[in-house]
Amino acid sequence: MELRDLPSLAAALLALDARGVGGICIRGPTGPAVDGWLGFLRALLPGGTPVRKLPLGVTPDRLLGGPDLTATLAQGRRVIRGGVISETDGGLLLAPSMERITDEVAAALLAPLDHGEIHLEREGCSATLPARIAILGLDESRDEEEGPPRALLERTGIHLELNPRWTPPPVAPWIAAVDRVRRGMDDPPSEELVRTMAAAGVELGIPSLRPSHFALRAAGLIGRLKGTVDGDALGLAAALILLPRATRLPESPPDELPPEEVPPEEMDEPPPPPPPDELDEPEEEPPEEDSRQDEPEGEVEALPDQVVEAARAVLPPDWTPPASRGRTMRGRGTGRSGDETEDRARGRRKAVRPGDPRRRRVDLGATLRAAAPWQKVRGREPGQSLRIEAGDIQVQIRVRPLGGRSIFVVDASGSQAMRRLGEVKGAVELLLAESYRSREEVALVVFRDRNARVLVPPTRSLTRAKRLLRGLAGGGGTPMARGIERALELAMAGRRDGKACRILLLSDGRPNVNRQGLGGRRSAMDDALALAREVQRQQIPFVVLDTSPRGMDFLRELAGAAGGHAHHLPRADARRIRDRVTSEGWT
């Protein structure tokens, strides 16, 4: 039994205390790995644990419970049914395509997740039903998409990236270990454990205390699976729950780690997760336990940095904190004025009113409500079908958000990087401060060294952008192609949501790292130009701000290839950049 195989460990934790560790959100495409993991989890869960699927199009009354319209009509008396949430009490709510969960559904889940109960009210009689649920979310969104609602991700404990090639280990030793823990004593966490988890949250830049609380519970359970709550147990808990949310990492490169930090018995082991072909090795009861017997029970000496190191040891070698994910939830009904335009095909439902069913989509519930009071008058007897007239028919008004998305692609390579980044940061903040009126989203892609990353996913919140912008770093090579590629992805995703998108590139030089992350001036320039031509094919407005002292021919060529133009702004400060953007008619 390899505790350091994070997917298996996550399943064991869910089987032991799904609510305590906050449920799970699995990132990755569906396929054999996810199916295998779900099967593995089911084998570990106590018998009779409800695992209910949350259908994407679930209606509020099915979700929360309420009157059953069909049964009510058929039986001629009111029939009330419980909903999916209360029926899952004590179990797991499986949400496939968690990124597509609607805001209404997500909002209805928040209170049960926090407080373990749900309130039902109908005509004076109201009931509070237990709803101790945990989420089992499968997030299939791609990097450039916004992902599940942030409020839901915040309340989901384990954030796991599942490798598509993962296969479940033999389940028997895990069942035995989980059973043993279930039977054992559940002592409160030690002072040291509480202290380390409290500190780790601060260290990793995670202000909310929910993740720390989930991680505290997870560390205790891992310790009991392992036989002792030590630094490694804390590291595993951190790897599952805290590191995926980290907005910064403590400054301690792994090579400075003294060798005695690594326990000897783990030195010879290959880095986890174990490759599938090694799985047929006979597995006995966990050997970890015996090798740890000499350590005093429950001792934690690990400081937050060491926990982070232990956590990094079980994550892939090239792991970096993922960009902050999650979308903002919206209310529903009529939107803010000037913010939306009607879109009959793809918009979200905004309002309902009488109308022509051939022109807009019929809203069944509202139509029934309109027809209902007249049924007696129209002579309907119980058991007969409803009498609906043309005037009863209610149609949906659907809207999509107006407004645009400005994507900044910023060159953070070379010596001028920090100064340029500082000014861009100022410009982004100025634009967002004014965006309350303009409804403009801003996103920021930074490229340097070998790669590009989305530092600020599309947002209209100044507060959020300010926080994300704090983690800027600069220097190294110039992988411009990758930067444009990221921006293009964001633009395409925005366009799918009906937003007008545009890209603004800030640089003072020529690329020297190509799309594959390899050095070499020629191929780096060719790749950047190729992506620029793709920008033109997609007809996405593109502007280059050239901040070099004398102006770069390459940047002019690049802007031309993208169908845009370059401006030479040798002394670009925050306000000049903002003015340039505004004068393009972008906000």
Added chain:
Amino acid sequence: MATPFPFSAIVGQDEMKLALRIAAVDPTIGGVLVFGDRGTGKSTAVRGLPALLPPIRTIRDCAYNCDPDGAASPCPTCGKRDPGKGRTRTMEVPVVDLPLGATEDRVVGTLDLERALVDGVRSFEPGLLARANRGFLYIDEVNLLEDHLVDLLLDVAASGENVVEREGISIRHPARFVLVGSGNPEEGDLRPQLLDRFGLSVEVVTPRVIEERMEVLRRRDAYDRDPEAFHRRWSGQDGRLRSNLRRARKLLPDVVVPDEILRMATELCLALEVDGLRGELTLLRGARASAALEEESIVEPRHLAEIAPSALRHRLRRDPLDESGSSVRVERALTELLG
């Protein structure tokens, strides 16, 4: 029903706790807005409130929680009843959650579809506003709610009455509640016009001090392990808060506001360029409630100082380049005024 996390066991967050207690003492304060980090116990605090308040007597079977002894505007059902008749019951002060996805029908009430279908009767099905009568209405992520819905809620909260004119139904019923909205600024701003209509506005941040974070985790863990035992352990503390609130409510009508305090409130609002009378009024009400909570019968400058940031910070003009400044500006003006 599950045992809620005790109000008194919430670590720190003194400003939020005071604002909620003030709203409990004087519901006319006009609602409380709680803005700040996630995971700071906002909804936990609101859910802990009923345990601090005396239970209310209501007419049994009344969906609007009508007070059997109350004379003012009874609900559509109780209005037809003979006064003093009807069986009563005692219930906990209601705290109603308004989830973000709630439709307007569910909030204000709508035609009772089932009764219409089954009995052919056009009757009103009360919504969340009816259930919140005499209690609290809590909206998490209030900044994401439709502006018109927030407007509607603030209107009802101010007038104490819900007027419904829809789907052939015309009805009005009492809806007196304290609106508590919370939100995270990272998700977006609240329209300034709406901000100004909340009585108090508090800022919450997660504790950055390790010891404080440890205490939060410790208590949360203890509560998760055994909610009943945890509740028992804190029942003494909650009990003290409860008797304090009861005494404060009784004392409130007799709390005196000296002229000196009135002048200070005006000067403070002038110094901060707060438009309109709403700020001053909230400031005075808040200071009175704060004095009542300290079981003092005369408002002192410190009561004013205690409540000024919550009463005023959301009414200041915004300076785009000085985002975090409003709390600091109130503090500065206070120091200048009080020395």
